[in-house]
Amino acid sequence: MTLKLLIVDDHSVVRSGMAMLLNGKHDIEVVGEAAEGDEAIAKALELKPDIVLMDLSMPHGKDGMAASKELKQLAPDIHILILTMHDDDEYLFRAIQAGASGYILKSAPHDELLTALQTVAAGNAYLYPTATKRLMSEYLDRLKNGDSAAPVAETLSDREKEILSWTAKGYSNKEIAEHLVISVKTVETHKANLMEKLGIKTRPDLIKYALKKGLLHFD
Incomplete structure (x- = not known):
C-alpha cells in the first residue's frame, strides 16, 4: 500500500x-x-x-x-x-x-x-528516542522529590493499565497482543473500555495521560 x-x-x-x-x-x-x-x-x-x-x-x-x-x-x-x-x-x-x-x-x-x-x-x-528518555527522567525525578501529582487512575483494571502503557509507547494492537499473550480482539476491547472510562479519544491524549499518571514503564 x-x-x-x-x-x-x-x-x-x-x-x-x-x-x-x-x-x-x-x-x-x-x-x-x-x-x-x-x-x-x-x-x-x-x-x-x-x-x-x-x-x-x-x-x-x-x-x-x-x-x-x-x-x-x-x-x-x-x-x-x-x-x-x-x-x-x-x-x-x-x-x-x-x-x-x-x-x-x-x-x-x-x-x-x-x-x-x-x-x-x-x-x-x-516520539524521537531522546525525548522519550528525557521526559521519563524528568518524571521520575519529580517522584523522587515527593511530587504526588501523578496517581494511577483507580478506575482502570491492571490489564487496562498495561495496555494503556504499551499503547502510549507506540506499540500496535498486534504487538501488544503478542507481548501479553492475548488476542488482538481482547486488546481492542480493553483499549476501547479504558478510553471510554478516561474520556480519551486520541493516541496523543493517551500519551499525555500515561505520562501524567505514571503508567509509562520502560524495561
Whole structure:
C-alpha cells in the first residue's frame, strides 16, 4: 500500500530535498507541498494524504502548531508528523495537544524519519528516542522529590493499565497482543473500555495521560 505524503515547510529547498529523498521510495508518494499553515490545510483537504509532514516554525503565514490543531479538527483521519529543529519539551507537548501523532527532529537520520512515517501511518505514536528518555527522567525525578501529582487512575483494571502503557509507547494492537499473550480482539476491547472510562479519544491524549499518571514503564 502506497503512503501518500504532504510536505509542509516554509523553505522550498527543504521541501524539494524531502520530496527527492522520499518520493517513490519505500512505498511513499509525495502528493503535494505547502509553504505555510493555511496552504497546508487547503491542500490536505483537497489531496487527502495519509500523513502531513509538518514544520512548526513558518513565519510567513499560519505556523505548524495552529495548522495541526485546525487540520485535526477538520480531517481527524489524517495523521500529522511534526518535523522540526526544536528539541524542546514545551514544543513537544504543544504538538501532542494540537493533535500530532509524532514528533521528530530535522537532524534525525533518514532511517529514523522512515521509521517515524511508518509508525504514524500504522496508527501509532512516535516520539524521537531522546525525548522519550528525557521526559521519563524528568518524571521520575519529580517522584523522587515527593511530587504526588501523578496517581494511577483507580478506575482502570491492571490489564487496562498495561495496555494503556504499551499503547502510549507506540506499540500496535498486534504487538501488544503478542507481548501479553492475548488476542488482538481482547486488546481492542480493553483499549476501547479504558478510553471510554478516561474520556480519551486520541493516541496523543493517551500519551499525555500515561505520562501524567505514571503508567509509562520502560524495561
